[in-house]
Amino acid sequence: MLRIAVPNKGSLSEPAVSLLAEAGYRSSRRGRELVLTDAANEVELFFLRPRDIAVYVGRGQIQVGITGRDLLLDSGTAAVEYRALGFARSTFRFAAPTGTITDLGGVRGKRVATSYDRLVSDYLAAQGIEAEVVHLEGAVESSVRLGVADLIADVVETGATLASAGLSVFGPPLLESEAVLITREEFRDDPRLGTLDRRLEGVRVARSYVLLDYNVRQRDLEEAIRITPGFDSPTLSPLVDSEWVAVRAMVHADEVNPVMDRLHDAGARGVIVTQLTASRL
């Protein structure tokens, strides 16, 4: 059985469980189950703390896991990123009380509070900056006001938490993070990981694309196909009225309304949109 580590709490948990469920895995826990066996798909799901997932995968007890890129790098384990999953996007930034520190040089000799000690220490070492790293488990934004640090290094998504603490980011981002599928180098080519990856990829494509069907006159076809080139190439079907043809093409869900407007202007009629639930491209 393929063992998969799934975050049991925090920002990664709910979207990871939904992604696996949509990919056909039995991932919904009844209550507080720690491990869930999906015999039909020959996988075992282990629900673990997000921070511990890279440790289990890095040591090889669990073959694959879903965690954050920031947590993977901070773990210092042998686990490697296999695929970016496109959710729980964030940046990892330095921040200080507005106006106090405005560039990376200003960090020298200061106290930096963070939950990501290794990530921050490695970054500062690479920049040749000596500073004291103060480890905190969370709510790092409160540390400056409470006097245990001069600045922080933490996950920023909307920036609302920083703003409410009177902190402003400075310097370049240390990292762009998102949820990632991780494994060990020697497991990269395992066909079971390939299957999992294709299923997850299939869900992500199904979520970001819709299927568009419409009818268009033969004479307007070229223009219509320019508007909906599809993934590889759109499908054409003949209609009883030979002056017309039916077209089916995948369109990015974000663009579907402007695309429909342009198709209408190009003479297309009977435009319908179908939501996808799964795909294998």
Ligand SMILES: Nc1ncnc2c1ncn2[C@@H]1O[C@H](COP(=O)(O)OP(=O)(O)OP(=O)(O)O)[C@@H](O)[C@H]1O
């Ligand atoms: N507001 C957010 N938006 C997007 N991703 C986030 C956000 N907060 C945390 N993350 C991501 O989630 C992962 C860390 O998980 P999270 O902060 O939810 O749990 P934790 O801090 O380990 O647990 P807890 O906060 O319960 O102690 C990291 O990959 C981080 O980048």
Ligand SMILES: O=P(O)(O)OC[C@H]1O[C@H](OP(=O)(O)OP(=O)(O)O)[C@H](O)[C@@H]1O
């Ligand atoms: O930029 P924002 O949208 O405000 O989001 C960023 C905040 O979200 C996370 O906190 P979390 O809720 O996980 O609490 P924690 O600090 O205790 O981990 C992160 O550590 C930041 O504090």
Ligand SMILES: [Mg+2]
């Ligand atoms: Mg957190």
